[in-house]
Amino acid sequence: MVSLTWSIAILAGVIVRLVRSSPETCVSVGTLSSIPNVTVVASEYLLSGSQIPLPGTVESCGGPDLKANITADICRLVLLVATTPSSEVQVEAWLPEPQSWNGRSIATGNGGIGGCIDYATMQNGAALGFASFGTNAGHNGSVGYEFFLNQPEVINDFGHRAIHIEADVSKVLVAQYYGKGASKKYYAGCSTGGRQGFQNAHLYPEDFDGMLLGSPGVDWLHIVASKGILARRIAIVKAQIEQLDALDGVADGIIDEPTQHRFDPTSLACGTGLLNSSLCLHPQQVESVRRAYEPIANTSGHIVYPPFELGSNTDVFSNNQANGTAALSYTILENFWRGAVYNDSSWTPEKFGERDMDFAVRVNPGQVNAAETDLTSFYRKGGKIISYHGRNDETVTSALSEHFFTGVQSALNINLEDIHDFYRLFFLPGMHHCSGGLGAWSIGNAQKYPYDQALLDPKHNALIALVEWVENGTAPDTLIGTKYENDLIGSTITAQRTYCPYPMFSNWDGVNDTSLAASWKCMPSRFDG
Structure with a gap:
């Protein structure tokens, strides 16, 4: 050949x-x-x-x-x-x-x-x-x-x-x-597509000038493995939202900045009176809920995957069982470990654990985990990245994007102003994986068709914003997300919200209509002071 x-x-x-x-x-x-x-x-x-x-x-x-x-x-x-x-x-x-x-x-x-x-x-x-x-x-x-x-x-x-x-x-x-x-070459992808984009920027920095990367599945093997490990843990999402939702000033069913909160599952234990006897948690269940929102460690005890955000439903991929095993409905883990990791058609994930995760990372089939934080060449050539991640992502915890962003900054040894010169990360409270959810999630997301023809501008569409940044040097200081009736893009707009490049937060001004983008301002942190 x-x-x-x-x-x-x-x-x-x-x-x-x-x-x-x-x-x-x-x-x-x-x-x-x-x-x-x-x-x-x-x-x-x-x-x-x-x-x-x-x-x-x-x-x-x-x-x-x-x-x-x-x-x-x-x-x-x-x-x-x-x-x-x-x-x-x-x-x-x-x-x-x-x-x-x-x-x-x-x-x-x-x-x-x-x-x-x-x-x-x-x-x-x-x-x-x-x-x-x-x-x-x-x-x-x-x-x-x-x-x-x-x-x-x-x-x-x-x-x-x-x-x-x-x-x-x-x-x-x-x-x-x-x-x-x-004249310019662009790339857009979400989830695995986000992983592929960051990986490409590291391995082949000359391929693209601008990248739009949603819910990026960097550290892909740990992401997939987390489903098998979390399947043995129990998630209590509704109670978390009830306790933490209004702390941002807006009772809308959305925990805006879940990394800023802590949730104590003992508050739901039987005997506290918060839940009736048919719903309250027994001691073993309290511990299982606690572990569902803890980071994942490898067999050596080192943390390798950050915890899922409060308000994210970590049990959507399995039917939890009382004996500590789980029937996974998440087929990616079974398929990839069976075909690519173990190369064994008889392997099953029922007893999946940290050893299986660690083995896959050591083998790293196809260099699938090659999305490293050293983006020096892409940065020096003038490439631009807009990344976005839903804070209620049930597939890839949004904390992973925080860790990756700070990892890139550390690898390049640059300050916040310098990293914002080529890489901006936007968190969208209330958005699920890549799209959907209670929040104003539509920003011209990759993998969603069609775009709203009335909002094809750099404020409302992230791809248009990326082109403006790459070709005219105008970086996106904000993006405006849109929520449509029944999540049908282009239908009646029910709410809009202004989003900010991390580490800034989108804060309600405390006065005006929360469904208006102008009512949300960028602040260093809602919890300062």
């Missing part, structure tokens, strides 16, 4: 002769199927407003009935790029007509254990004029262990390689289709 670099160079040479802005030349790219290492699966010219079927989609990615909304006149290409003799990455490109192209490109990541194209972000990107790209991260499907079993190179694609391949392919296709390279 020839090298990937060589095959992409050939791909470039052929596309420059074939692809121009017409339906015929877009479709004719299919002749590239004979090029070594690159197979063209589809090449078609599509009109804005149409909807296309995606019949080859596996069930865990939406199934064969899934359809994509075409949001611009585009040349759509689907390529398979062989990364080794035993692995390949699928890359999909939506290339707007040259007269509609905004001169930029945007690549997307994945969720969970990958395997699904992020069509939501691609649809938004094409609608805004970006040359938009997606990838399956080296395998098809977000559920299953079979694609990892005895497939170390497939694990490498998912672990660290796929986004870089996507970036390389996007550069070639953009340059050859438009006759010039993208």
Whole structure:
């Protein structure tokens, strides 16, 4: 097999002769199927407003009935790029007509254990004029262990390689289709997509100029392992909210800054009178609740994962059982440990513990934990990162983003002003994982389609804010989140709130309507003084 670099160079040479802005030349790219290492699966010219079927989609990615909304006149290409003799990455490109192209490109990541194209972000990107790209991260499907079993190179694609391949392919296709390279290259992803972004900034800092990273799953193995460990612990969320909600001055069902509070489960013990005899906690249950919101330590006793935030439902992935085991409904742990960590199809997670977690971290399949805090090269090249995280995230504790932010600052040995010059982190109270929740969570989130056309500005849309920062040097001092009726983006707005770059907090002014963004101000800390 020839090298990937060589095959992409050939791909470039052929596309420059074939692809121009017409339906015929877009479709004719299919002749590239004979090029070594690159197979063209589809090449078609599509009109804005149409909807296309995606019949080859596996069930865990939406199934064969899934359809994509075409949001611009585009040349759509689907390529398979062989990364080794035993692995390949699928890359999909939506290339707007040259007269509609905004001169930029945007690549997307994945969720969970990958395997699904992020069509939501691609649809938004094409609608805004970006040359938009997606990838399956080296395998098809977000559920299953079979694609990892005895497939170390497939694990490498998912672990660290796929986004870089996507970036390389996007550069070639953009340059050859438009006759010039993208003026700026962007990336957007949430959850695993956030991990992939930070990892890429560390390993391949030249790939992108700006990154929008939501609920980033950095330290991915500890995140996934935490579900198996927390499954043996009990969460009491409603009682926490009742005790702590109003301390921020607004009784809205949201604990604004959960890291600033402590919750004592003995207050719910039988005999205190706060709960009736059918709901109160017995001594063993009190201890289990306490442990549910404690950090996770490894077998050596060192803390390796911060606690979940108060108000986050840590038992959503399992059915807790009285004997200390749990039936996990969270399939990622079982699938990844079975296929990638232990390479054993008979392994089950019923007795999952710290030893299983520590073993996975030592093996680090596919370098999946390579999202390190040393972003020196990305910082020095002038790259920009906007990250956001819901304070009620039940999948990736938001405390992890705090730790990562301070870790980056420490690794670069820079002050707050300097880190804010390239990396800004926004916490959204009341938002769940990547989107949803009681809070005003819509900020132009990755993986959510469509954007609200009335709020396509740097104040309300984080991707637009990122472009403004990268290209005009205007950093986002605030972002305004929006809450829609029934969480239907673009419908009636029920509330808005101003969010601030960490470590500042969004504080209610104590006077005006809490549903208005202007009623929320940025303060160093609501608890100062």
